[in-house]
Amino acid sequence: MTALPPIPASGSFVLAGARVHSSLTPDLKAQFDGDGFVLADIDVADGRISAIAPATPAEPHAAAIDLKGRIVLPCxxxxxxxxxxxxxxxxxxxxxxxxxxxxxxxxxxxxxxxxxxxxxxxxxxxxxxxxxxxxxxxxxxxxxxxxxxxxxxxxxxxxxxxxxxxxxxxxxxxxxxxxxxxxxxxxxxxxxxxxxxxxxxxxxxxxxxxxxxxxxxxxxxxxxxxxxxxxxxxxxxxxxxxxxxxxxxxxxxxxxxxxxxxxxxxxxxxxxxxxxxxxxxxxxxxxxxxxxxxxxxxxxxxxxxxxxxxxxxxxxxxxxxxxxxxxxxxxxxxxxxxxxxxxxxxxxxxxxxxxxxxxxxxxxxxxxxxxxxxxxxMGLAGAGVLRAGGPADFIVFKGRSWTELLSRPEPDRIVVRDGRHIDVRPPDYAELDDLMVE
Missing domain, CATH: 3.20.20.140 (Metal-dependent hydrolases)
Structure with a gap:
């Protein structure tokens, strides 16, 4: 599969053809498949999700980022x-x-x-x-x-x-x-x-x-x-x-x-x-x-x-x-x-x-x-879901189904916080070497 598309740094964009799950998009009215997925378009503006709607059958707008059915989960x-x-x-x-x-x-x-x-x-x-x-x-x-x-x-x-x-x-x-x-x-x-x-x-x-x-x-x-x-x-x-x-x-x-x-x-x-x-x-x-x-x-x-x-x-x-x-x-x-x-x-x-x-x-x-x-x-209102009006905090994976997503570690996932992708490189263990010696 080709590499994940880049996310703009502006904080405003559209993800077309994102595969989202019914349990994590509680406000989305759509015909979900047997595994709970549906293709959706996610509009992001000013660091928040402005809209989530079932994907349109037509080709995505030229300005949209076509995810081609890759899974998007909330953080x-x-x-x-x-x-x-x-x-x-x-x-x-x-x-x-x-x-x-x-x-x-x-x-x-x-x-x-x-x-x-x-x-x-x-x-x-x-x-x-x-x-x-x-x-x-x-x-x-x-x-x-x-x-x-x-x-x-x-x-x-x-x-x-x-x-x-x-x-x-x-x-x-x-x-x-x-x-x-x-x-x-x-x-x-x-x-x-x-x-x-x-x-x-x-x-x-x-x-x-x-x-x-x-x-x-x-x-x-x-x-x-x-x-x-x-x-x-x-x-x-x-x-x-x-x-x-x-x-x-x-x-x-x-x-x-x-x-x-x-x-x-x-x-x-x-x-x-x-x-x-x-x-x-x-x-x-x-x-x-x-x-x-x-x-x-x-x-x-x-x-x-x-x-x-x-x-x-x-x-x-x-x-x-x-x-x-x-x-x-x-x-x-x-x-x-x-x-x-x-x-x-x-x-x-x-x-x-x-x-x-x-x-x-x-x-x-x-x-x-x-x-x-x-x-x-934990008492955190609105955490762990994707919904219109909520923060644009989500993860874009390569996997397009559960068997794809859960079969590989997905180290090149895209993590988006407040509408902007973050650095997904974890710190190097060597940073702690000085704490491991007497």
């Missing part, structure tokens, strides 16, 4: 990442690929190396990667155990200001649920999160006082007007049911804020009656769930006895979606002890999720899982 929304950890693999690799190995390597690296300068450099590098690949909004979890919270939260605030207008940046505190027992310290952390306009979060597991700790988290979040974000049940242990406990707490407190819960791996191992009860409560509580398929595939069921892993480590997205639970997929970790690979490229995430979770046959509205759905879960 991505990545609702679960860890850019404070990102890119430490060269200096602190996971010794055996296990979850325990990841925890140990990360903690040792954090204690020894996570100065404000170190965290800022790696955060900025990560954001440049995400931006080049077409991400418009991103939520990162920040390791917030003492004394790291006094380092990483000011760095986050600096990054958010620096990246304003390019990436809408959010942060959620990340501490083990047992840390909530120290009411005074947790209250100070929550206050710091509130000052930074962040999200209150924790990693939950089946500690004996889990319900009491969740009650404290919900009460503090309500008092400060904070949303909540949890890591839950990142294990194959069928006894890990903290997702259910979170939903019960949300219902108990009649929580009106937004809640995202990530991972929820053990749900796929539980008996049907337990699983269905959990899903009913999650739906009633209005919670959103995000699966991290690449990281979970890497860590879950890793064996050290010469045998092959026997499950995929992902949660029950199809069953959740059938109950109206908003479901997303996201990047999670990038080149750190929890995941040795990745580049914050949401096309890669969706490509891998399609294979791992069978987000096809039919495709349906699964493309929303990397755009509109996480945008709503």
């Amino acid at each position: 991505f929304v990545d609702c679960h990442t860890h850019i404070d950890k990102g890119h430490i693999w060269p200096r602190s690799p996971n010794p055996d690929g296990s979850f325990k190995g990841a925890l140990g390597a990360n903690e040792a690296d954090r204690r020894a190396r996570w100065s404000a300068r170190d965290v800022a450099r790696r955060m900025d590098f990560s954001l440049r990667c995400a931006y080049a690949h077409g991400t418009k909004a991103l939520r990162t979890h920040l390791d917030s155990g003492a004394p790291q919270e006094e380092i990483s939260w000011p760095v986050f605030e600096e990054m958010r200001a620096r990246w304003k207008g390019r990436i809408e940046l959010q942060a959620s505190a990340l501490v083990g649920i047992e840390n909530v027992r120290d009411a005074a310290w947790f209250g100070r952390l929550a206050g710091r999160v509130a000052v930074a306009r962040g999200v209150l979060g924790s990693v939950t597991y089946m500690v004996p006082d889990l319900d009491d700790l969740l009650d404290r988290m919900f009460s503090v979040a309500i008092s400060l007007g904070l949303d909540l974000d949890f890591h839950a049940d990142e294990t194959d242990n069928v006894g890990a049911i903290s997702l259910k406990r979170i939903a019960e707490a949300a219902l108990r407190h009649r929580f009106e804020g937004k809640i995202i819960v990530g991972h929820c791996c053990s749900l796929a191992r539980q008996p049907d009656a337990e699983m269905l009860d959990t899903l009913d409560k999650v739906a009633r509580a209005g919670m959103a769930v995000v699966s991290l398929p690449m990281c979970n595939l890497y860590l879950q069921d890793r064996r050290h006895d010469g045998t092959t892993p026997r499950w995929r480590g992902v949660t029950l997205l199809h069953e959740m979606k059938a109950r109206g639970i908003p479901v997303s997929v996201a990047s999670d970790n990038t080149r750190d002890p929890f995941y040795a690979y990745g580049d914050l490229d949401m096309l890669e995430v969706y490509r891998m999720a399609t294979r791992i979770l069978h987000l096809d046959h039919p495709v349906g509205d699964w493309p929303k899982a990397v755009a509109a759905t996480p945008g709503r879960a």
